[in-house]
Amino acid sequence: MEGYVLGNGFAALLIGLALFGSWRVRSTPFWRERVAEIVRRRPVATFVVALYVGVALLDSVAWHDALPGETSVDARSLLDRAFPSDFRERSYSAPLAAVEFYGGQPLAHPGRHLLGTDILGRDVLHLALGGARVALLIGGLTSLIAIPLAIAFGLAAGYFGGRVDDVVFLLLSTLASMPSILLLVALIMVIGRGPVQVCLALAVTSWVSFCRVVRGETLKLRELDYVQAARALGVSELRIVWRHVLPNLSHLVVITFVLTFSQLVLSEAILSWLGVGIDGSWGQMIDQARDELARDPIIGWNLAAASTALFALILAVNRVGDAVRDVLDPRTLRDSP
Amino acid sequence: MLAYLLRRAAWGAATVLGVLLFLFALFFLYATPQDIARRALGEKAPPEAIQQWLVNHGYDKPAVWNPEHPLDTRLAEHVRRMLLFEFGRSDADDVPIAQRLRDGVGPSLSVTVPLFALGLPLALSLALLVAFFRETYIDRAGVVLCVLAMSVSVLVYILGGQFLLGKLLRWFPISGFDPDPSVLLRFLALPVLVGLFAHVGADVRFYRAVFLEESGRDYVRTARAKGAGDARVMARHVLPNALIPVLTNVVVEIPFLFTGSILLESFFGIPGLGSITVDAIQSNDFATLRVMVYLGALLFIAGQMLTDVAYTIVDPRVRLG
Numbered sequence: 334m335e336g337y338v339l340g341n342g343f344a345a346l347l348i349g350l351a352l353f354g355s356w357r358v359r360s361t362p363f364w365r366e367r368v369a370e371i372v373r374r375r376p377v378a379t380f381v382v383a384l385y386v387g388v389a390l391l392d393s394v395a396w397h398d399a400l401p402g403e404t405s406v407d408a409r410s411l412l413d414r415a416f417p418s419d420f421r422e423r424s425y426s427a428p429l430a431a432v433e434f435y436g437g438q439p440l441a442h443p444g445r446h447l448l449g450t451d452i453l454g455r456d457v458l459h460l461a462l463g464g465a466r467v468a469l470l471i472g473g474l475t476s477l478i479a480i481p482l483a484i485a486f487g488l489a490a491g492y493f494g495g496r497v498d499d500v501v502f503l504l505l506s507t508l509a510s511m512p513s514i515l516l517l518v519a520l521i522m523v524i525g526r527g528p529v530q531v532c533l534a535l536a537v538t539s540w541v542s543f544c545r546v547v548r549g550e551t552l553k554l555r556e557l558d559y560v561q562a563a564r565a566l567g568v569s570e571l572r573i574v575w576r577h578v579l580p581n582l583s584h585l586v587v588i589t590f591v592l593t594f595s596q597l598v599l600s601e602a603i604l605s606w607l608g609v610g611i612d613g614s615w616g617q618m619i620d621q622a623r624d625e626l627a628r629d630p631i632i633g634w635n636l637a638a639a640s641t642a643l644f645a646l647i648l649a650v651n652r653v654g655d656a657v658r659d660v661l662d663p664r665t666l667r668d669s670p
Numbered sequence: 671m672l673a674y675l676l677r678r679a680a681w682g683a684a685t686v687l688g689v690l691l692f693l694f695a696l697f698f699l700y701a702t703p704q705d706i707a708r709r710a711l712g713e714k715a716p717p718e719a720i721q722q723w724l725v726n727h728g729y730d731k732p733a734v735w736n737p738e739h740p741l742d743t744r745l746a747e748h749v750r751r752m753l754l755f756e757f758g759r760s761d762a763d764d765v766p767i768a769q770r771l772r773d774g775v776g777p778s779l780s781v782t783v784p785l786f787a788l789g790l791p792l793a794l795s796l797a798l799l800v801a802f803f804r805e806t807y808i809d810r811a812g813v814v815l816c817v818l819a820m821s822v823s824v825l826v827y828i829l830g831g832q833f834l835l836g837k838l839l840r841w842f843p844i845s846g847f848d849p850d851p852s853v854l855l856r857f858l859a860l861p862v863l864v865g866l867f868a869h870v871g872a873d874v875r876f877y878r879a880v881f882l883e884e885s886g887r888d889y890v891r892t893a894r895a896k897g898a899g900d901a902r903v904m905a906r907h908v909l910p911n912a913l914i915p916v917l918t919n920v921v922v923e924i925p926f927l928f929t930g931s932i933l934l935e936s937f938f939g940i941p942g943l944g945s946i947t948v949d950a951i952q953s954n955d956f957a958t959l960r961v962m963v964y965l966g967a968l969l970f971i972a973g974q975m976l977t978d979v980a981y982t983i984v985d986p987r988v989r990l991g
Contacts, residue, residue: 503684503685506685506688507685507689507692508692510685510689510967510971511692511963511966511967511970512926512929512966512967512970514932515932515947515959515963515966516963518959519696519697519963522951522954522956522959523696523701524700595821602823602824602825603824603825606825606933608951608952609951616823616825619826619829620825622829623829626829626832626833626837627837636829640822640823640825643823644822644823644826647820647822647823648817648818648821651821652817655817
């Protein structure tokens with residue numbers, strides 16, 4: 334299956350989840366109030382995050398428009414279609430320049446590359462916007478793998494205790510004791526390079542702390558009066574977990590998702606630099622820009638665009654994350670990183 | 671106390687065993703020896719060369735089960751060698767790994783120790799300052815600055831530092847290392863400075879939260895009711911008690927001083943353990959990578975045990991049940 338089909342599927346899945354989530358939020362007064370409060374506290378940051386998600390989704394929906402018999406054309410996303418199809422130069426050009434940076438040959442599109450072009454002549458603005466899709470993929474796919482895993486293991490350990498708890502806790506200690514960057518690299522080197530593999534490796538290293546939180550909270554919930562009451566009434570264990578414990582973990586899921594997101598994107602930047610990242614990420618752009626700072630005259634627009642795009646997203650997510658934590662849970666997660 | 675220590679040690683040993691099994695599954699079962707040999711020798715290596723390489727590196731034994739000699743398997747060999755610290759030779763260039771480690775510890779420590787010794791007091795005093803002025807504009811500005819500092823990727827700090835302080839202002843060499851004490855400081859200044867910037871935001875935020883948590887406790891109210899001033903409350907009552915969670919956060923980090931910082935070392939050309947790891951990644955050297963992950967895990971487990979012991983000493987409320 335080709336990459337763009339997977340991308341379309343993933344975008345459809347995310348849009349579906351977002352629609353389902355917003356329907357749940359609107360229909361529950363608790364969540365409606367909380368979400369309104371978060372947006373009221375951080376209007377700008379919420380808007381910035383929404384903007385990034387919008388760009389990322391635009392870049393995820395792609396299709397071929399090859400004529401019959403002409404199959405070599407790459408699939409182009411909605412974002413790609415906002416730029417001319419031959420929007421390339423031969424090599425570096427400065428922002429809004431009319432000639433090439435080296436040699437002074439006239440450009441194919443003089444004055445139209447707002448942020449210049451990179452060594453291969455690709456438009457830097459286009460690349461920087463495309464990085465949003467990779468960031469969303471890293472955060473989204475990793476969370477889709479890690480959160481269910483963490484909830485399943487954390488619930489089992491916290492609710493059933495005893496031997497189950499011991500086994501899960503040993504598993505968590507084992508994974509937590511290995512340095513995360515090294516574990517990430519080792520996993521990726523062994524299971525292979527590629528977006529899905531990188532997200533899988535990130536999920537393996539990031540579900541541990543979340544699982545601990547779920548386990549601790551479940552231990553507390555298990556002893557609460559309403560759970561005891563349900564048990565006294567003869568409600569089955571599975572139903573207690575599903576109806577009485579799981580819903581009370583949902584605020585933790587939201588908080589952890591937002592707080593982990595920025596960590597994941599920053600980790601990918603480091604992985605890119607180590608040569609095992611995802612193609613098209615801001616980390617890779619920064620990595621490629623390393624040599625450019627040593628040139629004379631220096632080429633800085635590439636690095637500036639990628640690091641600004643990365644910084645703005647992480648900052649916005651961190652700001653929203655703080656509000657999410659304060660609004661949903663002012664107490665339990667204070668010391669989480 | 672003794673029973674607690676023994677139980678804690680048993681748990682640590684179980685975790686080490688878990689790490690060893692995980693590494694075995696990852697590096698010996700999922701990645702087969704054939705894969706590793708091909709990566710080391712190249713895709714076009716003749717089968718005899720691969721076979722010879724497997725024998726030389728001990729990859730030719732049965733994986734888990736050998737009916738004739740139950741202990742002559744790759745699993746048993748892997749566990750034995752790791753536990754006895756016999757790390758063998760690198761998969762990439764046959765240099766003994768133990769020798770590399772010995773050579774790398776010094777340069778690693780020369781970066782991490784100053785970073786630790788400067789970073790901890792800096793973060794603690796900034797956090798104390800911000801917590802002292804809590805709920806004023808100083809506090810808010812401090813928190814926003816911390817979030818700003820946390821949102822910048824380490825890569826940008828490193829590249830920015832090298833460009834601004836190394837190339838533009840020419841204060842420090844851009845990268846390099848020389849163990850000669852007269853020039854060592856010049857080479858270390860930039861990596862340590864960049865490391866401080868990269869960590870200070872998250873640390874100050876964490877310590878501030880700890881200080882604020884302590885400031886809300888009953889004994890602080892009592893001290894205030896007896897007429898103690900803000901500064902006295904902070905220095906005499908909040909700080910000593912807040913040092914307990916700080917201590918537990920810090921002791922875990924001490925063992926990692928030995929493994930160094932992967933990013934700082936390889937960007938600044940410091941030949942420490944972090945650089946060795948990066949070289950191992952880039953040359954597909956699974957044996958070295960395996961050893962580094964194992965040592966990292968071992969140090970972390972040791973750090974956690976130290977922390978637990980330290981906790982029982984400094985906090986009399988901790989029950990050893």
